[in-house]
Amino acid sequence: MSRLLMIAAWLVDLQAIFKLPLIALIAYLLGSFNTSIxxxxxxxxxxxxxYGSGNAGFTNAVRSMGVKRGMLVMLGDITKCALAVLIGQLIYSGNMSFDAGAAGRLLAGAFVFLGHIYPVYFGFRGGKGVLTYAITMVFFDWRIFIIGMSVFFLIALTTKFISLGSILASMSLPLMVFLFSRTNLTDQDMALGYTLVAAFMSGLLVFKHRENIVRLVNGTESKFSFKGKALMEEDEPSEADDQKSEDEKIS
Incomplete structure (x- = not known):
């Protein structure tokens, strides 16, 4: 009997070995579909x-293509992330019940985030992953999403610096992931693993904002506004090199 149980456990582990790479691959390929490009x-x-900051993300989409096209970019990025996470849930747990499958959802979110930043279809030059990180948290634990968005809006609305709000919000998420996973009976054993994944995502997001951090320190970071003419409506790139030192980047 004990041998049968050992074989069953081994088969379950073997199944997981194949599931996780499949989730990662599908999520990465979906993430590589960069809507703004x-x-x-x-x-x-x-x-x-x-154009603009040179970043293939939501903020630069609004500045360079206008609000309507920027909203289309946001919708596309939300859709691809949600689809990847739900596929991860289905592959990992075999059903769509959110009582289980958190590991599959978070893994999918991490790789759609990675694909968004380094898209294989577009020379590995993409966005910064802010929006995909946020949507991942919606499906992982909505409470963490609410806390992260509260931090983001508090900072962004008071300072007008989207980059600062994104950085500080992302830095708060690994701690929230650890705390909420520890209090969830189904995820206690996985809390450290979940936290490490969230820390990786936050670390990469902050790294992608390194130029923004320098400008924030130097006092040269520009504030976000929906007003102004879309840069791509002009015939030329509108001094993209100069804009890189001024524009914020997100998503």
Missing amino acids: VVSKVALKKDIRD
């Missing part, structure tokens, strides 16, 4: 990475 090329026949 696709929208800029389809709608304007231009590459958003040649």
Whole structure:
């Protein structure tokens, strides 16, 4: 009997070995579909990475293509992240019950986040992953998402610095992941692993904001506004090199 149990446990572990790489691959490929690049090329026949900050994310999409196209970019990024996380849930647990499968959801979120930043389809030059990180937390634990967004809006609305809000909000998430996982009976044993994944995501997000951090320290970071003419409506890249030293980047 004990041998049968050992064999059953081994088969379960073997199944997990195949599931996790599959989740990671699917999520990464979905994440690599960078909506801002696709929208800029389809709608304007231009590459958003040649305009504004050069970042293929939501904030630069709004500044470079206008609010309407920026909202389309946001919708696309939310959709790909949600799809990846739900696929991760289904593959890992075999059902869509959120009582289990948190590991599959978080793994999928981490790799869609990685794909968004380093998209294989677009020369590994993408966004910064803020939006994909946020949506991952929606599906992992909505309470963590609420706390993170509260930090983000508190900082962003009071300072007008989107980058600062993104950085500080992301830095709060690993601790929240650890605390909420420890209080969840189904996730206690996985709390440290979940926290390490969240710490990796936060660390990479902060790293991608390193230029923003320098500008914040030097007092040269520009404040975000929905007003102003979309840069890509002009014929030329509108001094993209100069904008890189001023524009904020997100998503």
